[in-house]
Amino acid sequence: MSDMSADMFSQPGAEGTGGTHEAPEAPWTLEPLTLNPSPARPSPPCPSDHLRAWLAAAPGPWRIGQVAMVRAEESARTARTEAGGADGVADESRYLLLHEDDAAGEADAATDSAARARAALVPLLLESGASTVLSAPASASTPAPVLLREWLRWDAAGAFRPLRGAPNLRPGWILGPLSAMQVVEALRLIYPGAVADWALHEAGALRVTPYEESAARQTGRFSVVRKLGDERLADMLRECCGGAPSADGTPNSGCLRIPIWAPHTPRPPTAKSRPEIPLLCAEACNYFISKAREKILGRLD
Ligand code: SF4
Incomplete structure (x- = not known):
């Protein structure tokens, strides 16, 4: 990606609308994506x-x-x-x-x-x-x-x-x-969704959606993301999720979340005594999906 900050401003993808994260408000209309037919989850911890328990411990x-x-x-x-x-x-x-x-x-x-x-x-x-x-x-x-x-x-x-x-x-x-x-x-x-996902993770109840499952749910102009493949998926993870600076040195690239939906990404240990809440990502977000589509269509090198 040559200039991620410019891309981030111009693209319709929004973080987390495909998973438990919430979409940030955007000054444009998002493309409608498929509804999430996730199977029933166990009752989430409050x-x-x-x-409160973590802050005390x-x-x-x-x-x-x-x-x-x-x-x-x-x-x-x-x-x-x-x-x-x-x-x-x-x-x-x-x-x-x-x-x-x-x-x-x-x-x-x-x-x-x-x-x-x-x-x-x-x-x-x-x-x-x-x-x-x-x-x-x-x-x-x-x-x-x-x-x-x-x-x-x-x-x-x-x-x-x-x-x-x-x-x-x-x-x-x-x-x-x-x-x-x-x-x-x-x-x-x-x-969005970070505390709820962390609480589920600590309870061993966080459902993680592999990329193939997220891609299979896409329809219309986004269905092309099913063709991403392992190599381009690895590139995308580096470019969108890995926090790498863009070519011009702009720091506004990457993501602080840990894409535990990606192959070989270890989940952080559950430890209530650590003073940091990990930012987990259990499912490819809409931003990632829109960037994957661009990658496949050759607009993202
Ligand atoms: S880690 Fe990747 S897929 Fe998850 S929210 Fe960040 S950019 Fe999107």
Whole structure:
């Protein structure tokens, strides 16, 4: 692929619509693909319960993709209140989410330097309206808040991000304090399907769809992807999923997800004490399928 960033902006493929991931909103109409006739899955574990148990077991700070998670000082205040005997106070820790590039010095989120650094970041809103969550008290120097889903749409160069797993999440933001349930909601937008797939993986219940099965479901102009073959599949995995920089050095290429649907890709070990949630990809996404079609038609070298 000669210029993946340009391709990513112009192509209709969207990450994860073929699997448990969700399609990011796109300023164009996606080609309708076939419905997913996946067989019935076992009841999935509750993602927020799973996340809460993991946060309690694994030492922080925590990480998923390019996002760092730290415990907010509000958690300590809640704990002190409860220790003082106040009844009816929820035993619920709070967390801050921020870009990994902005997370240096956040190991102790209660320090003054961490607080000063956080005050310069753009506070993201989980949603608009009554349940809006602000990351910091407003002040004259606090940047204006931005909706999380709006921040996720564009990379630092202003290009649309069709692949949420691409390593081009803009830094300079902070989100929270959030409850564990709100963390799940935020991560559902940042990395669609990632927490649910990880919880299923840890429970040994994540269904993985081989490429042949994904390709066989495609119809119409996408049915040609059945002819990809092993060699071109390996090329595609390198170009779309492998995180390789494009020929002009543009870093907005590749994907942080681990394509465990691909042959010979090992699944990460299940270990609740590791402080990082792996970004799993259990099925070729629509972006990959659209790129596979281009490859077969000779538009992608
Ligand atoms: S790993 Fe590959 S198939 Fe999976 S979401 Fe990323 S680009 Fe798509």
